[in-house]
Amino acid sequence: MAYTYEQIDNIPLAENYPILHPLKRENYYFSARYHYDDSWTSVSEHPLAIFFHGSGTSQHYSPTSYITSPLISRGYNVVTFHNFGSGSSSSSPRANTYGNVNSPLYFGSQIRNAWSVQAAIEYFSAPNQPFSTPFLLYGHSMGASSIFAWSMLSDSPGFDSKEKVKCIVGNGATQGASGNYRWNNVNRNIATMSQIMQECKHPAIAFYADADDMAPPDYARKIQASMPTSCPIYFISPGNYGHNWMGSRVSFWANLADDLYSDKTIIINGNEALLGTG
Amino acid sequence: MNNNTPSDAKFYYTDDLSDLPLNGGIASDDLFHLSAKEESGVVFSGQNPEASLPNLAPSALGQCLFSPATEESTNYCHVKVPLLSVGTTQYRIMPMAYINATVFNTPASIPLFEPVEVTESGVLTFRYKGKYPLYTILHGGITMTVRVNESGIGRSRITLVLIAINDDHKPSWEKGQNNGNMFLGASMASLDQAPTVLATPNEYTDVEPDNPTDGSALDGQWVRKTIQVCKDVVFYPETTYAFRILSRSYGTVSHVDYGYRFESGGFSCMFDASAILKAKLAQLKDE
Numbered sequence A: 001m002a003y004t005y006e007q008i009d010n011i012p013l014a015e016n017y018p019i020l021h022p023l024k025r026e027n028y029y030f031s032a033r034y035h036y037d038d039s040w041t042s043v044s045e046h047p048l049a050i051f052f053h054g055s056g057t058s059q060h061y062s063p064t065s066y067i068t069s070p071l072i073s074r075g076y077n078v079v080t081f082h083n084f085g086s087g088s089s090s091s092s093p094r095a096n097t098y099g100n101v102n103s104p105l106y107f108g109s110q111i112r113n114a115w116s117v118q119a120a121i122e123y124f125s126a127p128n129q130p131f132s133t134p135f136l137l138y139g140h141s142m143g144a145s146s147i148f149a150w151s152m153l154s155d156s157p158g159f160d161s162k163e164k165v166k167c168i169v170g171n172g173a174t175q176g177a178s179g180n181y182r183w184n185n186v187n188r189n190i191a192t193m194s195q196i197m198q199e200c201k202h203p204a205i206a207f208y209a210d211a212d213d214m215a216p217p218d219y220a221r222k223i224q225a226s227m228p229t230s231c232p233i234y235f236i237s238p239g240n241y242g243h244n245w246m247g248s249r250v251s252f253w254a255n256l257a258d259d260l261y262s263d264k265t266i267i268i269n270g271n272e273a274l275l276g277t278g
Numbered sequence B: 001m002n003n004n005t006p007s008d009a010k011f012y013y014t015d016d017l018s019d020l021p022l023n024g025g026i027a028s029d030d031l032f033h034l035s036a037k038e039e040s041g042v043v044f045s046g047q048n049p050e051a052s053l054p055n056l057a058p059s060a061l062g063q064c065l066f067s068p069a070t071e072e073s074t075n076y077c078h079v080k081v082p083l084l085s086v087g088t089t090q091y092r093i094m095p096m097a098y099i100n101a102t103v104f105n106t107p108a109s110i111p112l113f114e115p116v117e118v119t120e121s122g123v124l125t126f127r128y129k130g131k132y133p134l135y136t137i138l139h140g141g142i143t144m145t146v147r148v149n150e151s152g153i154g155r156s157r158i159t160l161v162l163i164a165i166n167d168d169h170k171p172s173w174e175k176g177q178n179n180g181n182m183f184l185g186a187s188m189a190s191l192d193q194a195p196t197v198l199a200t201p202n203e204y205t206d207v208e209p210d211n212p213t214d215g216s217a218l219d220g221q222w223v224r225k226t227i228q229v230c231k232d233v234v235f236y237p238e239t240t241y242a243f244r245i246l247s248r249s250y251g252t253v254s255h256v257d258y259g260y261r262f263e264s265g266g267f268s269c270m271f272d273a274s275a276i277l278k279a280k281l282a283q284l285k286d287e
Helices: A106-124 A141-155 A187-199 A217-225 A250-261 B036-044 B274-285
Strands: A004-009 A030-037 A049-050 A077-080 A136-139 A165-173 A205-207 A233-237 B063-068 B083-086 B087-092 B096-102 B113-118 B123-128 B132-150 B154-166 B181-188 B223-237 B241-253 B260-272
Touching: A004 A106, A030 A106, A030 B274, A049 A106, A049 A141, A049 A217, A077 A106, A077 A250, A106 A136, A106 A141, A106 A165, A106 A187, A106 B096, A136 A141, A136 A250, A141 A165, A141 A187, A141 B113, A165 A250, A187 A217, A187 B096, A233 B063, A233 B113, B036 B123, B063 B132, B087 B241, B096 B113, B096 B123, B154 B223, B260 B274
Parallel strands: A049 A077, A049 A136, A136 A165, A165 A205, A205 A233
Antiparallel strands: A004 A030, A030 A077, B063 B096, B063 B260, B083 B087, B113 B123, B123 B241, B132 B223, B132 B260, B154 B181, B154 B241, B181 B223
16 A cells, blocks of 8 residues: 555646637646546545645645645645646746735635646546546635636636535635734735635635734634625634645644535534534 | 644634624734734725624725736736627727736735636636626826728727626616717827837747747737726626727728737726625624
8 A cells, every 4th residue: 555646747728618719728727637546446335535736835645644644644645736837837927926915806815726637627527537527626825816716707607617616625715914014005915815715615624723924813714704695615723833834733733624525514623613603 | 634734724714704893813923914813804894803893894995906917917928808709799999917906905906807708818808797787987198009091001999898798687777779888988090190110129028938920919010099988888797898999990990809908997986885895794694
């Protein structure tokens, strides 16, 4: 038994992605790695979890990394999907992208990343793929924002794939980074993320750590306070950790992700967690 | 069952947000003027957070911003302005970089509209989520550059129209000859300056620079248009709307989906936010 992977390059853009003039669709593509346990006899018997990375990620993940192995050990096929400019994906079709201080395209930037998530879902749910739907989506930082934005648009024309995903788990979802004077216009950031998370259409966990200086507690609470009564999101803190805590508490997030996917009650320190603002 | 939980892990709930009267609601850092708890108190008490939590929220005005994908918001890249097919008709739609409804005391957005159809990085159509019709006045204006053709002379009248994409929920008298279209303003072809090439294309940052392309989004002949808006409009529940760019051409004109660039501007309207706030307040008081 060993954890192993297959690398996939040249994943095409989403079918309905409106490529900008004069760019050519074929010049842009995504890359991913599919991680699994080589002792498994049937791929389709294991649910697929797709991970979307943060903005600082450049390299592909290994099957033993803290992102992949916790869910492989819980019986999931894991795909780590790379956005433009990361892994072995192509460069971005845009000159200025997520988080650019001088490019305050907040909501629009999230729409753009939702198209990337859509490309992953279309590719891995295609008839020639061995995976079963619905998928679990999980992500960190930019990747977390991306999957919430995708959920918002998942039943829109051109996306139409809401049923292919069961639930989503995101850590530190924000637009760029907002804390410690890193990047500008936190108020547009809050307006953007609050609207996106209000429109979340899947059961979800939004992790925001207490010492996250890119999505600090007051930022997360302002977004949480705006949630509607029908909010399907659990707002959960892993405790006094910073933005990049997922490697420090792998069992914590992996167990909760598995619980959410398996329709189990979400329990935090003996208490049943409540949705939205409770 | 999660048996490997850090001892300080927690989920956040109502008491962390607005247990009025406020105590201990100090912003945990200097990133915000108010903490989330203080902010909730201000919002739900009508800016009287020292008082007890009221049974009903006061009437509250909100303001909704429709912000097109303007040059500075896209860092001077274009956004696709497509022809959207609705039935047998095609409409040229102005994409919005965002639509943000606010109640002034918090940056968090109010769910007044939801995006329905999007382009690469903008909202094309949006659904009104209010329970009752919203009768309001749309204020604002847009300065845009329009590519009229590849070469030669052509003029184009641009009219901006707020249109309903689906009209299932509109009253029948809105489905007549006009189909409920709400004309907002126009820029006349007669007053066009002669179309011109973009004088300093290097001030734009269009498309990814490492990929050589066989063309440009900046070629052709362009004119600048300004449309000022101050019009009464109505939004019906569950109805989907869009900002249509309606063109009337004179001479040799060929519009393309990369040929509309929004230099600056936007639109806003007021709305009654009290229903949304009262529902939220009832939710908080139930805890």
